[in-house]
Amino acid sequence: MKQKLKSLQNKYSEMSLPIKAGFWFTICNFLQRGVTMITTPIFTRVLSEEQYGLVNTFFSWQTVLIMIISLSLYKALMNLYVKDDNKEKVLSAICGLTIVLTTAGFLIYLIFNRQIANAMQMSGIMTFCLFVSIIFQAGINCWSTYERYVYDYKKLVIVTLLMTILSSVLGVIAVVFITPTAESRLVPQTLVYVIIGLVIYAMVFKRDHTFYNKQMWKFSLVFCGALLPHYLSEFVLQSSDKLMIQYMCGSRDVAIYSIAYAVGSLINLVTSAINSSFAPFQYQKIQSGEYEKLAKTANEVLAFVGVMLFAIMLFGREIVLIFGGTKYTESVQVIVPICIGVFFNYLFQLFARVQEYYEHKLTVVIPSVLCAVLNIVLNFIFIKIFGYQAAAYTTFICYMMFCIFHYFFYRRVCNNELNGVQLYNIKGIVLISLGVILLGILATILNHMILIKYGVIVVCIVLVIIFRKKVIAYVKKIMQK
Incomplete structure (x- = not known):
């Protein structure tokens, strides 16, 4: 048994960094979905069908709005990394543009919050959580893309699992012990995204202070703007x-x-x-x-x-x-x-x-x-x-x-x-x-x-x-x- 374990350890140590990263990203994906599979039966039994339906409606709106508001800027990172060797500078610049776009989206929401809530058929609390979470989720997406590119799998796996476990566990506690509503499921998740998102934004700008870069901003807006119809079409087929x-x-x-x-x-x-x-x-x-x-x-x-x-x-x-x-x-x-x-x-x-x-x-x-x-x-x-x-x-x-x-x-x-x-x-x-x-x-x-x-x-x-x-x-x- 010891020899087998030692043999596996030797094989693992001999793996290249990309293979190790791929291995851990796969394990992380399984664990993420495992947590979801464990908590879903709890949510479906505690929440009424209407409340559980609202939770899924929230996630659908979240998917489409983060594409529209942030333009999925993280998808431009790979192309920019080919053009610029300073990966931290690229990441901070794109995070800067992401903050500008998502904050603008949040300000528009604040002005028309009642109309938006009525149009989405969700409560004010849910729509507030929706637009707040987009600001931080967009930044987390940018950081995750960077970590994958440099094969820094340890940080990404820890942060991803932490977000999944905390949001799921706190959501279960809230719907079981506070009130069985969609708001109880979603408010804890939003808080988790805000806290982790703030930490990630702080880390990004601590490494490099580039908030604005004309060339990078222009390229990202043109590149992601041109592909937005494709991203939205994928959403329509998957979630609309x-x-x-x-x-x-x-x-x-x-x-x-x-x-x-x-x-x-x-x-x-x-x-x-x-x-x-x-x-x-x-x-x-x-x-x-x-x-x-x-x-x-x-x-x-x-x-x-x-x-x-x-x-x-x-x-x-x-x-x-x-x-x-x-x-x-x-x-x-x-x-x-x-x-x-x-x-x-x-x-x-x-x-x-x-x-x-x-x-x-x-x-x-x-x-x-x-x-x-x-x-x-x-x-x-x-x-x-x-x-x-x-x-x-x-x-x-x-x-x-x-x-x-x-x-x-x-x-x-x-x-x-x-x-x-x-x-x-x-x-x-x-x-x-x-x-x-x-x-x-x-x-x-x-x-x-x-x-x-x-x-x-x-x-x-x-x-x-x-x-x-x-x-x-x-x-x-x-x-x-």
Whole structure:
């Protein structure tokens, strides 16, 4: 045992800094989501459906407003680091611009606070927390990007876990012992962001006092402003359905839908870990011209993601009972279309990364905007007719269209940059995609035939045990690639 531990310690010490950083960022991501998975069942049971729905509406507004108000300036840091070797100076300048933009947004809120609260269908306390948290969350995003770039994983992991644990634990204490409302869930989280954000801003400007830099400010505003339609379109596809459900159906339906979406998004635990190594792998293989290896690995990863999603679709009812209890079982009926949508959301990234590699920015933005508009139109039409359930199907359809659009642009890039050489095995991708859809239909049928469902699960478990060596080797192969 001691020899094994010593061997692992030696292997760890021999790792390069980027690999160590990637390892700890993956562990941090799992722990973050682990804390969320532990506390979510508490919030869903203590809070009413309406209050839990308001919490999710708050998070949706937070996502879109931080993009609009701060312009997601942290996304410009990587490009600026290529132009300027003084990383601390770049960070402080971008933090300075971030403070200016977010403070301006907060001042606008103070002037029109009642109108904004009414428009968002949230209380004054919640909207105040929303705009305050944006000031500090935007700064934390900038600092986190810097820490990732310099591979200073220790600080980032500590701060990230501290924020997650404190905001979750204090939120649980508040809703259990003070009052079971959305405000009790969100006020402690805002306080945590304010305190940690103040400390981070102080650290940044202590290292370098550059608050204003004309060239950096101008570049960041132009760069992030141009890509804002793409960022907003991604938000529309991922989260706008919750806001539309809030306005068209109410907070209770937002809560039901959010539980189903949280279950479907469990796959992100796996895909985020895969992408931390697979995305660089794609770039490396394109650069080296190893297209066959890239195509084979891409299909293996897609098949693996599809199998994991089938497991989530099959155990959807049981996961919902753990997450939300019996009052959220209604959400089970939309888990399958959400999971299929998640699959196509993962698939489109294969095509989009090729466009990004060859710096075809416009071909990334166009599909995003088209599908975002389509998503809003379809939601507006069908949520009125069929209720919140329609949002799951419209999102799935839009993600599928998203993939198709990106595929055609990917083909165009290949024709222009690679003389028509294709990087992926499209027939294999189509077959895997159809397989995932068929598995979704099968899971829907089995969820209405409980005895047969558990019989299938037992057979699958037995097969996994019998072929465990091949399964383990397959998983290791994917993770290593």
